[in-house]
Amino acid sequence: MxxxxxxxxxxxxxxxxxxxxxxxxxxxxxxxxxxxxxxxxxxxxxxxxxxxxxxxxxxxxxxxxxxxxxxxxxxxxxxxxxxxxxxxxxxxxxxxxxxxxxxxxxxxxxxxxxxxxxxxxxxxxxxxxxQLLLAPDSLRTRSGGSFRLFAQFRRACHWRLAVSLPAVGGLPMAQPPLNVVGNAVPAALEGFATPPESLRRLWPAGEIAAQRRLHEFVENRLAAYAEARDFPAEPGTSRLSPYLAAGVLSPRQCLHAVLRTGGFDRPEASAWFDELLWREFYKHILAGHPRVSMGRALRTETEALPWRDAPQELAAWQQGRTGFPLIDAAMRQLLATGWMHNRLRMVVAMFLSKNLLIDWRHGERWFMHHLIDGDLAANNGGWQWCASTGTDAVPYFRLFNPLAQSRRFDPEGRFIRQWLPELASLDNRDIHAPAGALRPAGYPPPIVDLPSSRERALAAFKALRRRG
Structure with missing residues (x-):
């Protein structure tokens, strides 16, 4: 058998x-x-x-x-x-x-x-x-549909998990050897360039490495996660997403690691548990709305948005040459490490889809081309949330200002200096928006005016609503 x-x-x-x-x-x-x-x-x-x-x-x-x-x-x-x-x-x-x-x-x-x-x-x-704590067909709204708003989904998950918590399975018992010879795993595949060793060292492979990273985070950094997670210069996040995406860790192992510290309802743990539930939520969206797997918007009416064809601006965004230091530092982090801080994923996604009014699908594809934790559900869900074509409960007027985000979450410019060394000599005020003579030679001016670009995006969404 x-x-x-x-x-x-x-x-x-x-x-x-x-x-x-x-x-x-x-x-x-x-x-x-x-x-x-x-x-x-x-x-x-x-x-x-x-x-x-x-x-x-x-x-x-x-x-x-x-x-x-x-x-x-x-x-x-x-x-x-x-x-x-x-x-x-x-x-x-x-x-x-x-x-x-x-x-x-x-x-x-x-x-x-x-x-x-x-x-x-x-x-x-x-x-x-x-891959999930709860099966997609096990959580339904009162009308029998799948959840499209995270807050409602979160409440349903908490109730279900309080009633029945999925257990963590152990290591299976070894079986007698079979007379079958296994195959060696290739070190590389043609068509996929081997990344530099500096990137590989950031992400050691294997269950032991993943469990060690999970343990270190829960023991040493979970308590401060809610306060530290939004500051990209701080080691405030778990950086477990590549291991979850590849299935080297299970969501149950992460959940129980939190429970061993006292429970996921505690303020210091609930913020990270919510991130696990966002991952869960987007996979439920994927299962309940297959069109999002095929380049379609969850909110179908937004397919009529007048996205701009601006290849030069798209290329500037991709290469970290927008003239907005926080945006550029985040994009360079992605290119160098295969990863981007979650707060910055939202900032750069809103900048592309709203300030530049470029189709979010270009950004979704660029992220997948470079992310070591590239996951269809999480990447698509995040991009559609930011572009107001997906699950965001706030209407289309949510738009992060990259300068305000920079001053708030990188106040001393430490993250910017790490990835934009050409700006390292600027003081903590000017580094967020170097202008005129303060802008070093070779660093580009802003490619867009923030107030007018915001108005352009709001006008496009308002026109769409009027037509609807």
Whole structure:
């Protein structure tokens, strides 16, 4: 009764629902599909692919200690997955394939096609809830629909989790060795450049590294998270998002780490728990509204917004050459590290989609091209929230002023100086908006006038509402 776990975004051996179920049902093999053409279609960043491969290599050792061979196969696109899975199951006498559910529309279609092909061969496909604390169809509004506002979703989650808390699974018992030889994990894939070692050192791979980072955050920085998280020059955030996106950590492990400190309703813990719930919320949005997986706005009426075609301004934003120091420092942080502070993700997204009135989809794609924690649900949800095309409960007039944000959250300019050394000599007042003779040679003037650009954005949204 051989079982197969098909690994995807769940690169760990502890608290892995599909792995635990497979090994509890019979002798188990593991499979991972390299899908470079599909990853390019999904705009996966080279540093994200590298991180995935490095974690997969670490996972292979953990699986080997459990007696589970890891098979590596290649399918350029997911269209090839049904034929490969059925062939492999026939070769290895597999009776059931176990997967942890994924929620993008392409992922859902892939899994449905694989399930049909397997069933035709008499092989079962068993799905497991793993990426989320609560299944998408388990939380509904009073009218029976899916939640579209975070505050309501948060209340429902708190109530459900207070009644029934998902447990953390342990390490499965090792199985007797199988007469199957696993495959080595490639160090790189063509078409995805290996990132510099300086970036790789920021994000060590493997469950041990992820658990160590989680423990250090909960023990040393969680208490100050609510106050420190908005200041990009401070080490105030957990930086666990790449590990959650790759499934090296589970949300249950994060939740219980907080609970061990006294509970997630405490002020010092609730702010971070809310961030876990935002991640949960956007995956529920993805499952309930498949169009957001296909480049569509959640608020369909906003598809008629008159986005500007401004390639030079878009390029200036992408390369950190807007003339607004906080925006430019944030974009350079992204290019150098594969990551951006969450407060700054909102600031730069609103600047692009509202001050520049450039289609948010350009920004969503650019982030995915560079983020090591690139996650379809979180990235799309965040961009649509900022562009007022998604779940934001505040109407379209929410628009962060980058100068006010800079002065408030980087008052001494420490973050700006780190990423814009050409501005390092300016004092704490001028560094936020260097003008005239204070602007160093080579640093650009602002590419847009903030007050007039704000009025332009408000006028576009007002006109849309009038037409609606």
């Amino acid at each position: 051989r079982q197969l776990i098909w690994l995807r975004s769940d690169l760990r051996v502890r608290d892995n629902r599909a792995l635990g179920a497979a090994m509890g049902a019979g002798p188990t093999l593991a499979l991972y599909l390299l899908s470079p053409a599909q990853w390019r279609t999904h705009d996966d960043a080279p540093c994200k692919v590298d991180f995935r491969l490095r974690n997969l290599a670490e996972l292979s050792h953990g699986l080997a200690s459990l007696g589970v061979p890891l098979l590596i196969r290649r399918v350029d696109t997911w269209d090839e997955a049904p034929a490969l899975l059925t062939r492999l199951c026939h070769e290895q006498n597999i009776v059931r394939v176990h997967v942890n559910d994924e929620y993008g529309v392409h992922e859902s279609r892939r899994d449905a096609a694989v399930e049909r092909a397997l069933q035709a061969q008499g092989v079962g496909l068993q799905r497991h809830l793993d």
